[in-house]
Amino acid sequence: MSTTITTVNPYTGKDIKTYNLHTKEEIDTVLKTGEKTFKTWKKTAIKERTSLLKKLAKQLEKKREDLSALMTAEMGKPIAQSRAEIDKCIWLCDFYAKNADNFLSDAIIDTEAQESFISYDPIGGVLAVMPWNYPFWQVFRFAVPTITAGNVGVLKHAANVTGCALAIQDIFEAAGYPKGCFQTIIADHKATENVLESNFIQAVSVTGSEKAGKSIASIAGKNLKKSVLELGGNNACIVWDNADLETYIPTMVKARFQNTGQSCIAAKRFIVEENIYDEFLEKFKKEVESLKIGNPEEEDTFMASMARTDLAEELKKQVDESVQKGAKILMGNTLTNANYAPTILTNITEDMPVFSQETFGPVATIIKAKNKKHSLELAANSRFGLGAMLFTEDIDAAREAIDHIEDGAFFVNEMVKSDPRLPFGGTKASGYGRELSKEGMLEFVNKKTVYIK
Numbered sequence: 001m002s003t004t005i006t007t008v009n010p011y012t013g014k015d016i017k018t019y020n021l022h023t024k025e026e027i028d029t030v031l032k033t034g035e036k037t038f039k040t041w042k043k044t045a046i047k048e049r050t051s052l053l054k055k056l057a058k059q060l061e062k063k064r065e066d067l068s069a070l071m072t073a074e075m076g077k078p079i080a081q082s083r084a085e086i087d088k089c090i091w092l093c094d095f096y097a098k099n100a101d102n103f104l105s106d107a108i109i110d111t112e113a114q115e116s117f118i119s120y121d122p123i124g125g126v127l128a129v130m131p132w133n134y135p136f137w138q139v140f141r142f143a144v145p146t147i148t149a150g151n152v153g154v155l156k157h158a159a160n161v162t163g164c165a166l167a168i169q170d171i172f173e174a175a176g177y178p179k180g181c182f183q184t185i186i187a188d189h190k191a192t193e194n195v196l197e198s199n200f201i202q203a204v205s206v207t208g209s210e211k212a213g214k215s216i217a218s219i220a221g222k223n224l225k226k227s228v229l230e231l232g233g234n235n236a237c238i239v240w241d242n243a244d245l246e247t248y249i250p251t252m253v254k255a256r257f258q259n260t261g262q263s264c265i266a267a268k269r270f271i272v273e274e275n276i277y278d279e280f281l282e283k284f285k286k287e288v289e290s291l292k293i294g295n296p297e298e299e300d301t302f303m304a305s306m307a308r309t310d311l312a313e314e315l316k317k318q319v320d321e322s323v324q325k326g327a328k329i330l331m332g333n334t335l336t337n338a339n340y341a342p343t344i345l346t347n348i349t350e351d352m353p354v355f356s357q358e359t360f361g362p363v364a365t366i367i368k369a370k371n372k373k374h375s376l377e378l379a380a381n382s383r384f385g386l387g388a389m390l391f392t393e394d395i396d397a398a399r400e401a402i403d404h405i406e407d408g409a410f411f412v413n414e415m416v417k418s419d420p421r422l423p424f425g426g427t428k429a430s431g432y433g434r435e436l437s438k439e440g441m442l443e444f445v446n447k448k449t450v451y452i453k
């Protein structure tokens with residue numbers, strides 16, 4: 001088995017850098033350092049923890065260009081979107097710097113006791129297993145609330161963004177966090193499993209595939225450790241006949257194609273009422289054709305290569321199998337190395353892979369719904385439950401649809417997006433638990449009941 005990882009620029013196909021996997025001794029040192037740091041960090045005043053968040057934001061600001069370029073090189077994200085990702089991390093730091101004190105304050109509960117309240121205590125080491133598609137954002141949204149709550153974090157990142165993983169540890173240290181508050185391990189599956197089983201690690205946060213989530217959650221469960229899972233999605237984008245297409249088609253296209261379609265919360269199934277289907281298709285295709293595709297280092301590139309050639313091949317396979325079952329290609333489905341062309345598919349039926357499975361790349365499936373009721377039924381016909389969006393000018397009817405949505409999020413006239421102020425997470429095969437907001441911050445704390453008679 002290889003003991004090194006070589007990162008590769010997916011756009012150029014050139015190797016970037018080779019890293020050694022951490023040895024068992026190095027990982028033991030990480031665990032010991034984390035354990036030692038936790039003893040003092042958990043007692044550090046919340047004001048000090050939030051002031052470090054401000055310094056963390058400053059570090060991100062200072063290194064914005066280098067970090068964005070690193071992300072673009074390692075996983076092919078268009079540079080403007082890489083910068084936006086760093087900016088979102090800064091927003092996250094600011095949000096918790098302002099609100100963490102309040103979120104973590106004791107919650108008084110009236111009982112017959114002299115005093116009764118909930119105290120939110122840190123639990124110790126929390127492992128994060130993170131994916132490559134938002135290499136900074138997904139790690140920050142785990143680390144910032146979790147560490148600010150008094151825990152310490154250990155990151156096992158996706159191999160293809162190892163440079164980003166190490167850069168994040170450097171940023172925490174440069175901001176002045178005690179060594180051991182945030183550490184990165186470069187590890188394979190077995191070593192990661194051993195970390196999760198160690199006494200020091202109390203819980204795990206996973207963002208990734210359903211397969212990864214199941215495997216890690218079962219190890220956590222066997223060891224009685226909590227897990228939060230943010231897994232795949234197959235979000236419906238419902239378009240009713242009273243939608244304002246002129247205004248919202250660009251939002252819908254962005255919802256599918258930004259980050260080259262590699263997002264769990266991307267709009268994947270466009271479910272359109274049949275009386276506006278042709279008009280929708282024409283406008284949607286025109287907008288997709290206007291996207292600037294090419295070199296991710298160029299300022300105005302909107303879509304570039306996918307993050308790895310094998311992922312692009314896997315996506316093409318899902319499309320080809322769907323075509324065999326009768327799907328029609330309106331545009332795209334061509335592949336050169338990791339470059340997969342933006343693809344629009346019609347004539348979709350529910351037995352096709354592009355309807356029933358997550359398509360993690362630039363493929364939009366356009367599905368005809370007989371009416372509004374049928375559109376909601378089609379949207380709910382998914383094993384996944386990360387989010388759904390509805391475009392309509394009838395807001396009262398949209399409110400009535402809320403109860404029909406079984407997902408973790410429902411956005412009306414907006415793409416599903418994560419926001420530090422709002423809880424983020426899914427239902428069904430999309431996982432459980434929440435990130436972000438107060439809800440996310442309280443996932444990895446001991447909600448201790450205190451009762452003084």
Ligand SMILES: O=CCCC(=O)O
Pocket residue numbers: 133134137262263264265417418
């Ligand atoms: O890939 C899933 C999450 C992306 C996001 O938080 O915007």
